[in-house]
Amino acid sequence: MSSLxxxxxxxxxxxxxxxxxxxxxxxxxxxxxxxxxxFRDKGLLLANNLAAQVTTPLLVNDLIxxxxxxxxxxxxxxxxxxxxxxxxxxxVLVHTFENGFPKALQEMAKPSNFIDEHVFNTENxxxxxxDAPLFKNIGYVHVGVSENMVRAQILxxxxxxxxxxxxxxxxxxxxxxxxxxxLTEPIEKLTEGANRINKxxxxxxxxxxxxxxxxxxxKTFNExxxxxxxxxxxxxxxxxxxxxxxxxxxxxxxxxxDGIIVVNTSHEIIKTNKSYLKIMGLGEEQVLGRTxxxxxxxxxxxxxxxxxxxxxxxxxxxxxxVHEIEVSGTTKILDLSCSAFTDINKNDNIILVIRDIxxxxxxxxxxxxxxxxxxxxxxxxxxxxxxxxxxxxxxxxDMNILAVNDxxxxxxxxxxxxxxxINKNLYEVYPFLKEKRANMEYExxxxxxxxFLSEEKTQYYDEIIYTSTSKIPIxxxxxxxxxxxxxxxxxxxxxxxxxxLKDSYEELKLxxxxxxxxxxxxxxxxxxxxxxxxxxxxSVIGYTELMIGENITSGQRHKVEIILRNSKRLSRLIRxxxxxxxxxxNNLQLDMQTxxxxxxxxxVAEDLKTMASTKNLPIIIEVPHLVTRGDRxxxxxxxxxxxxxxxxxxxxxxxxxxxxxxxxxxHIKISDTGVGIPEDKVERVFDRFYQMDSSSTRKYGxxxxxxxxxxxxxxxxxxxxxxESKNRGSTFHILLPKPVKK
Amino acid sequence: xxxxxxxxxxxxVDDEPDTLELVKLVLESGGFETVLAASGMEALASIVNTKxxxxxxxxxxxxMDGWDVFRxxxxxxxxxxxxxxxAKAQNIDxxxxxxxxxxxxxxxxxxxxxxxxxxxxxxxxxx
Numbered sequence: 001m002s003s004l005x006x007x008x009x010x011x012x013x014x015x016x017x018x019x020x021x022x023x024x025x026x027x028x029x030x031x032x033x034x035x036x037x038x039f040r041d042k043g044l045l046l047a048n049n050l051a052a053q054v055t056t057p058l059l060v061n062d063l064i065x066x067x068x069x070x071x072x073x074x075x076x077x078x079x080x081x082x083x084x085x086x087x088x089x090x091x092v093l094v095h096t097f098e099n100g101f102p103k104a105l106q107e108m109a110k111p112s113n114f115i116d117e118h119v120f121n122t123e124n125x126x127x128x129x130x131d132a133p134l135f136k137n138i139g140y141v142h143v144g145v146s147e148n149m150v151r152a153q154i155l156x157x158x159x160x161x162x163x164x165x166x167x168x169x170x171x172x173x174x175x176x177x178x179x180x181x182x183l184t185e186p187i188e189k190l191t192e193g194a195n196r197i198n199k200x201x202x203x204x205x206x207x208x209x210x211x212x213x214x215x216x217x218x219k220t221f222n223e224x225x226x227x228x229x230x231x232x233x234x235x236x237x238x239x240x241x242x243x244x245x246x247x248x249x250x251x252x253x254x255x256x257x258d259g260i261i262v263v264n265t266s267h268e269i270i271k272t273n274k275s276y277l278k279i280m281g282l283g284e285e286q287v288l289g290r291t292x293x294x295x296x297x298x299x300x301x302x303x304x305x306x307x308x309x310x311x312x313x314x315x316x317x318x319x320x321x322v323h324e325i326e327v328s329g330t331t332k333i334l335d336l337s338c339s340a341f342t343d344i345n346k347n348d349n350i351i352l353v354i355r356d357i358x359x360x361x362x363x364x365x366x367x368x369x370x371x372x373x374x375x376x377x378x379x380x381x382x383x384x385x386x387x388x389x390x391x392x393x394x395x396x397x398d399m400n401i402l403a404v405n406d407x408x409x410x411x412x413x414x415x416x417x418x419x420x421x422i423n424k425n426l427y428e429v430y431p432f433l434k435e436k437r438a439n440m441e442y443e444x445x446x447x448x449x450x451x452f453l454s455e456e457k458t459q460y461y462d463e464i465i466y467t468s469t470s471k472i473p474i475x476x477x478x479x480x481x482x483x484x485x486x487x488x489x490x491x492x493x494x495x496x497x498x499x500x501l502k503d504s505y506e507e508l509k510l511x512x513x514x515x516x517x518x519x520x521x522x523x524x525x526x527x528x529x530x531x532x533x534x535x536x537x538x539s540v541i542g543y544t545e546l547m548i549g550e551n552i553t554s555g556q557r558h559k560v561e562i563i564l565r566n567s568k569r570l571s572r573l574i575r576x577x578x579x580x581x582x583x584x585x586n587n588l589q590l591d592m593q594t595x596x597x598x599x600x601x602x603x604v605a606e607d608l609k610t611m612a613s614t615k616n617l618p619i620i621i622e623v624p625h626l627v628t629r630g631d632r633x634x635x636x637x638x639x640x641x642x643x644x645x646x647x648x649x650x651x652x653x654x655x656x657x658x659x660x661x662x663x664x665x666x667h668i669k670i671s672d673t674g675v676g677i678p679e680d681k682v683e684r685v686f687d688r689f690y691q692m693d694s695s696s697t698r699k700y701g702x703x704x705x706x707x708x709x710x711x712x713x714x715x716x717x718x719x720x721x722x723x724e725s726k727n728r729g730s731t732f733h734i735l736l737p738k739p740v741k742k
Numbered sequence: 743x744x745x746x747x748x749x750x751x752x753x754x755v756d757d758e759p760d761t762l763e764l765v766k767l768v769l770e771s772g773g774f775e776t777v778l779a780a781s782g783m784e785a786l787a788s789i790v791n792t793k794x795x796x797x798x799x800x801x802x803x804x805x806m807d808g809w810d811v812f813r814x815x816x817x818x819x820x821x822x823x824x825x826x827x828x829a830k831a832q833n834i835d836x837x838x839x840x841x842x843x844x845x846x847x848x849x850x851x852x853x854x855x856x857x858x859x860x861x862x863x864x865x866x867x868x869x
Binding site: 530537541542634 | 749758760761764765767768771802826829836840841850851853854855856857
């Protein structure tokens with residue numbers, strides 16, 4: 001219960017109680033006065049009525065009549081306690097007391113004590129005695145009336161009044177309650193509303209629709225809440241906007257490529273973005289709180305004067321400068337831009353925007369270098385253009401000359417002047433070009449955009465010149481030909497040279513074909529001569545061999561053997577000569593057939609065993625039957641060559657021939673215990689005409705062709721041949737591919 | 743007749759008399775009977791009567807080339823073995839002889855005594 005309502009009810013109730021109590025007291029007083037007055041009037045009237053009734057009887061002294069009148073009255077008015085009548089002397093003539101006239105009243109009965117009313121207490125309550133004189137004071141009537149009846153009346157009235165008062169108070173209380181409620185309800189609503197506003201609930205209005213001041217107040221209150229709500233909403237949205245702007249700024253601050261720092265008046269960095277840290281290669285803790293010049297110029301020096309910030313603060317203008325700084329070993333060029341600003345706390349701050357322009361500077365330098373290079377190239381081009389021995393002119397697509405070079409002037413033998421021909425039509429300057437159909441060539445170039453190359457013989461003024469011309473189109477960005485560069489080379493000299501060359505060439509060609517013929521002739525000759533040589537040699541060898549088989553003396557035998565040996569040697573020489581021709585003319589053809597390496601080796605060894613046995617050299621053959629494909633005679637020639645060499649270069653020891661299959665190849669090794677081959681010459685023994693030294697030629701003979709031919713034969717088989725020697729003894733390896741069995 | 747079965751008869755055709763005699767001597771030392779012909783014509787004439795077991799044929803001969811003789815003999819006696827005995831040692835000749843004309847062997851001059859005897863033995867089926 002609100003205290004205001006309580007107060008209003010209590011005060012209203014109090015006032016009502018006061019009024020009711022006051023009214024009650026006054027009304028009761030008035031009422032009891034009225035009742036008492038009525039009582040007195042009635043008593044006096046009763047007494048006077050009785051006095052009138054008894055006057056006559058008294059005159060006649062009829063006491064009985066008096067008595068009966070009294071008795072009648074007393075019966076009619078039960079209030080009457082007693083009645084008595086006295087004479088003029090105060091002697092009691094008649095009375096209604098049953099137990100005799102009370103002594104207490106005797107005094108009052110006397111006429112001297114006569115008053116209208118006596119009040120006195122008896123054991124039966126308060127008695128009012130009203131006295132009335134008879135006619136001519138012959139007697140007095142005294143009527144005693146009990147107050148009890150009146151008292152009861154008053155009490156009754158009082159009770160009614162009290163009931164009325166209590167009901168009044170009750171009704172008043174109700175009234176007070178309703179008044180209080182009626183009065184305080186809007187106030188409570190207002191209070192509630194105020195509380196709501198206090199709590200921030202602004203979207204509920206106060207429901208008072210009265211047209212009094214409270215209604216007005218509530219209306220104002222509601223409007224106030226509404227506008228407050230609007231303002232709060234505005235504030236929230238403004239706050240959100242500010243926050244968003246702050247976030248945006250923060251993001252911008254950190255994501256911008258330029259380094260940004262904020263410094264205070266003491267030059268201390270109070271804020272930095274990530275880019276600045278990246279540029280400087282520092283952590284945030286290394287930057288914040290330090291002075292900007294300390295970071296920019298280095299520690300340990302009081303460089304505050306260098307820093308232009310104070311200056312900037314005073315003048316309040318933006319400054320910009322370039323500063324070089326060493327960051328972890330590399331020089332960085334920074335572009336600094338500073339501006340002053342005052343923050344919300346009225347602190348003067350400086351914002352420094354630091355841009356790393358190292359790359360940009362480098363690029364600028366490169367650009368300058370590039371530009372210089374281009375300038376140089378341009379000059380160089382012009383230099384070339386004017387000093388090259390090519391005549392050049394440039395025309396636009398309408399054949400107007402745009403540029404010519406010095407050589408063109410020279411080519412015209414000075415007839416064309418640079419200044420004069422520029423902007424003139426090409427055909428106007430060279431009228432003969434149209435006769436030469438050059439115009440069609442230019443049209444072709446413009447139409448197709450292709451380079452046109454031509455050679456022409458021109459009656460150039462009074463001399464004939466040969467020229468080689470290139471018409472080169474220059475296209476615009478759309479691919480259309482906008483210019484044509486014509487490069488003319490005076491090839492008159494070259495033409496002359498060509499003619500001469502042509503003659504020489506023909507001569508050479510003739511010589512070459514003659515030589516070729518001769519070469520063929522040589523081959524044929526060699527082939528024929530070898531045949532011619534062989535035929536007599538066949539007889540020499542054959543008959544000598546027959547003689548050895550015959551019964552001749554040992555002296556003769558020795559001589560015949562020498563003849564045979566030399567004949568065989570001659571035979572080998574002839575064969576080597578022929579083979580050389582074949583190899584040289586790429587005519588070494590192989591007769592491939594299945595061969596048994598063992599068989600070939602045995603045949604070769606058989607042939608050479610006489611030669612080995614004269615030197616007491618055993619030939620040890622450890623060759624299994626290895627079947628492969630090859631040219632039987634040619635392979636025998638190879639083995640024979642190597643074995644012959646081995647015997648030739650070995651004085652003592654042995655010759656060993658082994659063979660086996662390795663990696664699908666037949667590997668034949670022919671080892672000797674001879675003089676060996678020096679390490680640096682081991683690879684050269686297969687060279688054509690190679691001899692270890694001139695002395696060995698004399699000592700061992702040979703053409704120097706044997707190993708070379710052998711190498712060619714083995715390689716024609718797709719195989720490999722090589723030698724191995726450690727000064728003492730050599731091993732010749734032959735690797736022949738073994739065909740895969742199908 | 744028994745002799746002809748044991749002793750093989752070899753016809754030698756060569757325009758060079760020295761060579762003819764040499765081959766004769768060598769083959770006789772190897773136990774063969776020889777029939778000599780100094781030209782292709784002679785060879786073709788005598789082959790009808792002599793019926794040799796093997797013909798040793800020179801290539802470079804005047805009048806009739808050895809290849810012609812070869813073809814003519816093979817026409818009549820396709821089974822008769824013919825070995826070329828020549829001083830032409832170039833491989834092309836050898837390939838031609840062995841593979842195109844299907845000569846039974848190709849022996850180059852100068853030849854070794856034993857080499858010739860061995861080859862002839864092989865060609866006459868003695869080995």
